[in-house]
Amino acid sequence: MQDASASPMSSEATTPASADSNGPDASESVVSTHVLVPIEQVHKLRELARRTRIHQSEYLREAVEDLLSKYSRQADSGGDQ
DSSP states (O other): OOOTTSOTTSTTTSOBOOOOTTSSOTTSOOBOOOOOOOHHHHHHHHHHHHHHTOOHHHHHHHHHHHHHHHHHHHHHTTTOO
16 A cells, blocks of 8 residues: 555655556556545445456546547547547
8 A cells, every 4th residue: 555645756665566457467567546536436336346247447548548548539630529
């Protein structure tokens, strides 16, 4: 578990982690990060993962990728929506 007093930019806040069998390629560099999520979303994500047998971490990585893709497209089109 991470020290809550570590700054987001410190090396303690981004500790290298090994890839799990459902995660990114073992050849990729991965880091552990800490986010605060509303409890209702935690419950829904937990239930989704239980029903589908897909790890919560996989859903979170997919969500980050979708978000980055969305904003990359907006930047490419000049930021107009």
